[in-house]
Amino acid sequence: MNKTLIIGAGGVGRVVAHKCAMNADIFGAITLASRTKSKCDQIASEIKSVKIDTRSVDADSIEELIALIRDVQADIVINVALPYQDLTIMDACIATGVDYLDTANYEHPDEAKFEYKEQWARDEAFREAGIMGLLGSGFDPGVTNVFCAYAQKHYFDEIHTIDILDCNAGDHGYPFATNFNPEINLREVSANGRYWEDGKWIETEPMEIKMVWDYPEVGPKDSYLLYHEEMESLVKHIKGLKRIRFFMTFGESYLTHMKCLENVGMLGIEPVEHQGQKIVPMEFLKTLLPDPASLGPRTKGKTNIGIVAEGIKDGQKKKIYIYQVSDHEKCYEEVKSQAVSYTTGVPAMIGAKLMLEKVWYKEGVHNMEEFDPDPFMEELNKQGLPWKIQELE
Ligand code: NDP
Numbered sequence: 446m447n448k449t450l451i452i453g454a455g456g457v458g459r460v461v462a463h464k465c466a467m468n469a470d471i472f473g474a475i476t477l478a479s480r481t482k483s484k485c486d487q488i489a490s491e492i493k494s495v496k497i498d499t500r501s502v503d504a505d506s507i508e509e510l511i512a513l514i515r516d517v518q519a520d521i522v523i524n525v526a527l528p529y530q531d532l533t534i535m536d537a538c539i540a541t542g543v544d545y546l547d548t549a550n551y552e553h554p555d556e557a558k559f560e561y562k563e564q565w566a567r568d569e570a571f572r573e574a575g576i577m578g579l580l581g582s583g584f585d586p587g588v589t590n591v592f593c594a595y596a597q598k599h600y601f602d603e604i605h606t607i608d609i610l611d612c613n614a615g616d617h618g619y620p621f622a623t624n625f626n627p628e629i630n631l632r633e634v635s636a637n638g639r640y641w642e643d644g645k646w647i648e649t650e651p652m653e654i655k656m657v658w659d660y661p662e663v664g665p666k667d668s669y670l671l672y673h674e675e676m677e678s679l680v681k682h683i684k685g686l687k688r689i690r691f692f693m694t695f696g697e698s699y700l701t702h703m704k705c706l707e708n709v710g711m712l713g714i715e716p717v718e719h720q721g722q723k724i725v726p727m728e729f730l731k732t733l734l735p736d737p738a739s740l741g742p743r744t745k746g747k748t749n750i751g752i753v754a755e756g757i758k759d760g761q762k763k764k765i766y767i768y769q770v771s772d773h774e775k776c777y778e779e780v781k782s783q784a785v786s787y788t789t790g791v792p793a794m795i796g797a798k799l800m801l802e803k804v805w806y807k808e809g810v811h812n813m814e815e816f817d818p819d820p821f822m823e824e825l826n827k828q829g830l831p832w833k834i835q836e837l838e
Contacts, residue, residue, distance in 0.1 A: 447473035447801050450519035450543075452504055452534060453526035454479035456625060456738045456782050457548065457583070459488045460790025461525050463780040464828065466492045471798050476517045478502040479526065491781055504530040510537035519543050523797050525790070527626060528552040532563060535578060535810075539570045544800055548583030548793050549629070550674045555714065559633075561677055561812075568810040578810040582796030583789035584750055584769075585611055585691075586675035588830070590813035591821045592767040593679055596754040598818060600765050603685035604756040609675065610668060612660045612694040613785060615746040615773045621702040622735040624744075624785040628727050634703065635712050639672035640690040641680050652700065656692065660749040661833070662770045668692035678812035685756065706730065737786070744773040744783040753837070764838035769830050779829065788830060795824040 449472040451461050458479065465472040477485040478500040485499035502513050504526045514522060514537055524534045524547040531551040538545040552559040564580055571578050581587050589609050597604055613624060623630040638649035654670035673691035680686060706712055711730045716723040751768025769788070776787035796813070799805035805816045813821075825832055 447471065447520045448518050449473060449475045449521055449523065449797065450514060450517050451475065451477045451523045451525060452479065452502065452530070453524065454481065454484040454488055455525070456741075456786030457525040457789045457793065459738065460780050460782045460786050461523055461793050462488050462497060463492060464791055464794040465797070466495045466497065468794065468798055469495045471801055474498065474517075476500060476519070478513055480504070505533055507533050507537050507540070510534060511540050514538070514541045514543055521546065521797055521801060523793055524548075525793060528559060528629060529554045535564065535567050538576060538578070539567065539574045542574050542576055544576050545578040546582050546793065546797050546800065547580060548587060548789055550581060550586070552629070552632075559674055561674070565810055572809045575808055577800060577806055577808055579796050579800060579805070580810060580812050581675060581678070582793050582813060584792055585609060585673060586678075587789070587792040587796070587813055588769065588825065589750065589752055590675050590679060591818045592752045592832070593683055593754065594814040594816070595818035595822055596752065596765055596767060597683060601754065601756040601758050601763060604683050604754050605685060606688045606755045607679065607683065607686065607690075608753045609673065609689075609691045610658055610660070610749075610751055610753065610768070611692065612658070612663055612666050612668070612749045614660070614663045614666065614694070615744045615748065615784060617735075617740045617744045619735055620698060622740060623737060624740060624783065625737050625789075627731045627734050627737070631703065631706075631712055631727065631730075632714070633673075634671065634693075634695070635707055636672060638670045640670060640688070641676055642688040652695075658692065660694075661768060661835075663747055663749050666694040668694050679814060682812065682814045738782070741777045741781060741783045741786075744777070747772050748784045748788060750788065755838075762838060764836070766835040766837055767832060769825070769832040771830065791828050791830050792825070795821060795828055798824065
């Protein structure tokens with residue numbers, strides 16, 4: 446029987462735990478570990494079909510991680526803590542010879558910059574240890590990479606442009622809240638935009654480029670160009686690519702709040718002196734904002750995330766749109782989480798399932814688009830994230 450270790454008991458961790466339990470024939474004995482054990486216990490108590498073992502762990506400590514992985518004799522570690530913990534968890538997997546999966550690329554807590562460099566640098570160590578690391582198995586990155594690989598495999602001889610289009614039209618009723626970890630979310634959104642064209646990265650001011658996209662089942666929405674991590678691996682792996690961009694929708698209220706918070710310094714990640722104490726403004730803001738996990742019961746509306754790819758097939762121009770629509774309330778009904786956590790947690794479970802089944806298995810550190818997209822696309826349909834394809838031209 447397999448043994449599965451999930452690290453991180455936040456919004457995404459809850460979905461992963463529920464979904465692994467629904468596929469217990471593959472995941473076997475499931476342990477959920479996080480900094481705060483009571484959060485693991487809460488999630489475990491919601492799952493009636495199998496018993497989930499719960500532990501506390503500080504995932505910044507390689508020693509603690511190694512001891513935990515050895516103790517539960519894990520076959521795979523699903524990392525759904527924060528991007529800050531990616532490297533320590535990867536190193537603990539190397540030390541113990543256990544496969545690794547995450548949903549977001551490494552970020553240093555003191556620098557709002559994310560890139561694959563340090564994770565890719567562990568490729569050789571993973572090979573030497575005879576283990577696999579699957580990076581970015583969430584929705585975006587994750588499913589969006591698989592959509593690109595699927596488009597390349599079945600629809601194009603060459604893909605020339607890709608636009609990744611991420612819409613969350615959910616309404617939680619608060620004037621301002623973030624749908625996943627506020628620190629990670631606000632750091633991403635307030636950073637400069639960046640896209641890739643003709644072999645180089647082009648930087649924009651934050652929110653400088655805007656377009657309106659008509660999202661099926663949602664409607665037209667303002668969509669802003671952001672840098673997003675899956676582009677870094679897709680430019681390496683999609684042949685013939687000339688341009689790739691990423692757009693995300695934001696409402697007026699969200700952007701106005703964010704601008705005000707930024708203007709008064711609340712998005713700062715450097716400590717400031719406050720009445721004899723050092724505080725990090727962004728961390729304090731996180732304390733004030735609603736816990737993303739608490740948004741589940743109040744969020745209504747849908748998400749629609751997809752890719753538009755243009756290129757050539759048999760000498761003809763072609764343009765397709767692959768997308769997935771999720772409903773916040775339905776997600777909550779199923780696993781007690783809103784759609785942003787759901788659409789991240791389900792692909793994390795699917796990636797881990799394919800690894801345990803050895804359907805997707807290659808030693809070393811890999812991104813999603815390096816594997817045959819077909820089994821993953823089939824699982825999406827079976828596990829709660831059905832997708833659609835439209836031929837636009
Ligand atoms: P949350 O903040 O809700 O949960 C993170 C969890 O990790 C918390 O339970 C937290 O513990 C735990 N944690 C943090 N630091 C440590 C530590 N040092 N040791 C042990 N546990 C720790 O985040 P989400 O669930 O929303 O996000 C989880 C991951 O998913 C993030 O990496 C995020 O970037 C990624 N993500 C990826 C997406 C994608 O599509 N690819 C989309 C959305 C998110 P505590 O409760 O004690 O604070």
